[in-house]
Amino acid sequence: MKVLIVRLSSIGDIVLTTPVVRCVKQQVQEAEVHYLTKKSFATLLNSNPYVSKVHVLGDDWDAMIAALQAEQFDCIIDLHHNLRTLRIKRALKKVPAYSFNKLNVQKWLLTALKINRMPPVHIVDRYLDAAKTLGVVNDGRGLDYFIPAKDEVPVTDLPMSHHAGYVAVVIGAALNTKKLPLAKLQQLCASLQHPVVLLGGPEDRAAGELIAAQDTVKIYNACGKFNLNESAHLVRNARLVVTHDTGLMHVAAAFKKQIISVWGNTVPAFGMTPYYGNAVVNAPVFEVNGLSCRPCSKIGYKKCPKGHFKCMNNQDIPAIVQAVEKGIKKVQ
Structure with missing residues (x-):
């Protein structure tokens, strides 16, 4: 199964997605994991042994979409979930896509009204929930960072x-x-x-x-x-x-x-x-x-x-x- 994980930025957020990368690679049969991010953050993933290929969000949108379409992904796991990633998913419309819950309403309540309705769940576990359809579960090993x-x-x-x-x-x-x-x-x-x-x-x-x-x-x-x-x-x-x-x-x-x-x-x-x-x-x-x-x-x-x-x-x-x-x- 060829899986595209999407998180465009930034340093901390991308590091927080690494359990998803590892668990998909190790728990999904014959998984080939690709990752789409901004060019400035590719260095975070280039040495990750669980990532087969890093794709970068470039200035040439059409060329990027064509390259992604050519990969013929079986699944997209959207861990950014914004308008830009929505465009990407629509361009790859035949590919099943799963997104994580950003809890925007709960965040707004907390910042604007100081009403805390945030669940006591770490964002890593919310990222992993986006991959649960693939049978992925948290392996408890925490985050990854690989230094060449x-x-x-x-x-x-x-x-x-x-x-x-x-x-x-x-x-x-x-x-x-x-x-x-x-x-x-x-x-x-x-x-x-x-x-x-x-x-x-x-x-x-x-x-x-x-x-x-x-x-x-x-x-x-x-x-x-x-x-x-x-x-x-x-x-x-x-x-x-x-x-x-x-x-x-x-x-x-x-x-x-x-x-x-x-x-x-x-x-x-x-x-x-x-x-x-x-x-x-x-x-x-x-x-x-x-x-x-x-x-x-x-x-x-x-x-x-x-x-x-x-x-x-x-x-x-x-x-x-x-x-x-x-x-x-x-x-x-």
């Missing part, structure tokens, strides 16, 4: 002070309302008693320099210096990961790392907390409860709509530092 050998970071690429181990602090996020303010990140990193590697994209490099300037021996700014797979390798080798609700949080979960996640305008109730399958891993969540404005969005904003940004400004940094120290003791 060429993207493994030699320990010598890090400062000597970090060779014996470090805490990875992910300072980046897609939108600002998911990020701790700079002053809070500076307080956090200055308070930690262990070497720190700062992770983020090129857009986070300047903030990283300001954080690292407090102690250039203890804090290494890796933001923008490594590609996604290399950053994932730094996450895999970290003793513990402190992160916002962002893609590298899910990458860390794929490696079964201890995660301390810090939540701003989004909430764990959306069903996208670190996912470990059947594994039991220490993963404390830090959020500011009791705010009438939270969650203000299921995604995020460039700045706080209310102007006060209490969901991050009121985060208890000493408590986060204490959680790091406790977590480090668990791995020693």
Whole structure:
């Protein structure tokens, strides 16, 4: 059976679909799994041994559709479920398609009216529900992330002070309302008693320099210096990961790392907390409860709509530092 799995973006969401990829490949007889995503995210899947072929959403829509039609798929599993994927399914109209439930009404109730009707079900399990017609069940193994050998970071690429181990602090996020303010990140990193590697994209490099300037021996700014797979390798080798609700949080979960996640305008109730399958891993969540404005969005904003940004400004940094120290003791 030739199956097309569709998830166009983004980093975290694609990593969260990997149990579907693996379970379809291993549980459906003679399954050949293809994956359609945006070109910028293909690197997440190119090394996945359960994916036979990665298709990319390109500028030439007709050529892409023709290439997909030529594959003669037996089934489509739509894990994005938006207008664009609806067009794709209509273009492949003879192919049976199954979509996951986005729970848009429930998300709207939670963000707009603060009425929580979200089921206590992780998004991974909702993704897997889209494949249950094929007889697929959750194997409990959690997420996958495969790093090609060429993207493994030699320990010598890090400062000597970090060779014996470090805490990875992910300072980046897609939108600002998911990020701790700079002053809070500076307080956090200055308070930690262990070497720190700062992770983020090129857009986070300047903030990283300001954080690292407090102690250039203890804090290494890796933001923008490594590609996604290399950053994932730094996450895999970290003793513990402190992160916002962002893609590298899910990458860390794929490696079964201890995660301390810090939540701003989004909430764990959306069903996208670190996912470990059947594994039991220490993963404390830090959020500011009791705010009438939270969650203000299921995604995020460039700045706080209310102007006060209490969901991050009121985060208890000493408590986060204490959680790091406790977590480090668990791995020693």
